[in-house]
Amino acid sequence: MYSNRSQSYRKNNSLKLYPGSPTESHLQESEYKYLPLITRVSQEQLDPKWQECKIDGKNLLPRSSSAITIQNNHLYLYGGYQYAIGIMKDFYKLNLNAPTFVWQKIKCNYEPGPRCRHSICSFQENIYIFGGQVADLISTNEIFIHDVKQQQWTKLEVNKTYPQPMDNHCATLYKDQWIIFGGFYSGNQCKHSNDLFSYKFQDNKWVKLNKQKGMEPAPRDGSSITSYNNSVYIFGGKNGDLRYNDLWQFDMLKLEWNFIAINNLNTIPMSRSGHSLISYQNNLILFGGIHDVTWELDDLHCFNLDLKEWKTINFDTSRRQELELPSPPKTNRNPPRQRKPKRLPILLRPLSLRKSPCPSPKKLRPGSQSQYSSYSIKNQNNFASPDLSQCQSNLYNQNTTTVQTTLNNVQERKRWEQQKQKIAMLKLFEVENREIMNFQDDCNVAEKLKTSIILIGNPKQDLKLKKGILTEFGQQIISKFLLPLTGGQNTINGKKPCARDGHAVVVFNDSMILFGGDRHTMSFNDLYLLNLNQF
Known part of the structure; x- marks a missing residue:
């Protein structure tokens, strides 16, 4: 999160430590080098009122x-x-x-x-x-x-x-x-x-x-x-x-x-x-x-x-986080669409680019019906001879019926398999009305999160920061739920709703x-x- 900040910024906002040995100093510096920034953020959230x-x-x-x-x-x-x-x-x-x-x-x-x-x-x-x-x-x-x-x-x-x-x-x-x-x-x-x-x-x-x-x-x-x-x-x-x-x-x-x-x-x-x-x-x-x-x-x-x-x-x-999100620059636009090259009629193409006017339906994959629709018969009438057009028309009608039937069967089989999987999955999550109450938890979600953060972030709550020396965990500074009591034993100063x-x-x-x-x-x-x- 703070990796893009400059080294000078980290140096000016660094926390002064008083290590007992060079080895301990090196470990603390590598483990808590981002601690001052987190502490500064938590201080900004305090309100003395x-x-x-x-x-x-x-x-x-x-x-x-x-x-x-x-x-x-x-x-x-x-x-x-x-x-x-x-x-x-x-x-x-x-x-x-x-x-x-x-x-x-x-x-x-x-x-x-x-x-x-x-x-x-x-x-x-x-x-x-x-x-x-x-x-x-x-x-x-x-x-x-x-x-x-x-x-x-x-x-x-x-x-x-x-x-x-x-x-x-x-x-x-x-x-x-x-x-x-x-x-x-x-x-x-x-x-x-x-x-x-x-x-x-x-x-x-x-x-x-x-x-x-x-x-x-x-x-x-x-x-x-x-x-x-x-x-x-x-x-x-x-x-x-x-x-x-x-x-x-x-x-x-x-x-x-x-x-x-x-x-x-x-x-x-x-x-x-x-x-x-x-x-x-x-x-x-x-x-x-x-x-x-x-x-x-x-x-x-x-x-x-x-x-x-x-x-x-x-x-x-x-909604401060939403307001602070940078808006996309005006120059960040979608690239212009590239025009697809126009395909010439079969008779006007080079021999290396021509395709067979009557492909075998067995070689077709499901969903490849576009091979026939890409070559419109109406566009070829201006260039092909009547005999060739009639041959292509007859073969096209026969193959289209076969391909359409095959595609319909494949798509119907896929829809049926998806429907069966959906029904089987929904049955796993079916819960009767009388059992719904057993899954509801009266405990507040915020309290659960708060307890988890305290237990995971600082297992030893008695650890404190003394004379500027970080303790074993040092979470007493980071966790906002563990702010020390000041100005009385029953209130926390600066904590706002x-x-x-x-x-x-x-x-x-x-x-x-x-x-x-x-x-x-x-x-x-x-x-x-x-x-x-x-x-």
Whole structure:
């Protein structure tokens, strides 16, 4: 990969070693001469704004479309979805002030059941869950309350003010109200929504806010919402295959929508859905989402509410390798086609180039019927005598029938042999429906690859780099999964999340907490912290 680089480049970027003997120096130089370049690449991928939280003990199953909230310095998580498992119903909490991060499962006698694409929030001493998808194509509009002290779930009575069953909506807290926007109505309606509802916790009552006619966002789901001062803001979302990148403000005092016109159109983030949007001071922070099929994003943007401008903090790198591929030069074209030499009629050719006008059909190979078609009788009528033409015509008709029959038999026999081989091969791979589940693996593919790289790349994880001297394996520098813990025992500084959508976020102190999500149907169970003070 680096063999084409110049020797001067390697010399300037070489790693200084302190060998114990010339023989050891020679071996290390030959074995690790490309190590500085790999180290430099890994350093470029570090981002000081991000931290990855290391989970002590058993981690959660990977999932997307879950929901998280903060209550008394604890992170609560409910439900989610994984392609191999389906909709989940587990309930966990994690102490954010503990020296180590440990997920604790909360067991209750009565539970809301499976949920994904739902919303969750904490108000006073309770945790609320609303809506979501409970099964394939089935959503709900139920609200459950969890008493944190008693560890009990209670289902509220659904009244006429409740919205229709929905999922994939977005929600945020505004003072003593729970604001719900958009989503997808299931059941009889089966359509996207642009309704904005407010739920008052004390009254158990929903109120539709956007009753007035006027400019408003298009119906959508998969958008994100946040509140700041006396307004709520939404960005993006999708309606079928159409995704948006518009930013809207809803004035909670005037109860009206306002489209936010951007001063610099070149800085507007790409259209997306399944992303996250939070507010911090006078900024809106946007991360991730999906822009197109199999195109999840890992970019980070900031919108200044005073200047009405977007600022790109981190560009999308999910397709960096595709963008860096050099385009073919304009001169690299296909060579011009060479014209085939025209064949003269038989009587006008030299005797050495003439072929017999009546070749024997026994000498013909399968597929060589073109010998007859190359010499058209119509072209020879202008040069041959009538007697010769009649002779050639009679022989041609007889031989053509024989050759055509032989070719048809050969081709039919080949097709039949290929069909038999195909049927026999398919029978080897036939698996009954009840046996398919035995071949499915619940383990995340990324976790398997991660474990394999650690075991193969560095069998001895306790080896470290001391005083610039490489150890026996030296993989502690190369493997990005073995970065040393810095700034605390439970986080890795500089480790940022990969591209994803369907993740869950929440603000805790001066940090944004991000959990899970998926990419190409591969779910994650990682936990990250974004330092908001560095914007």
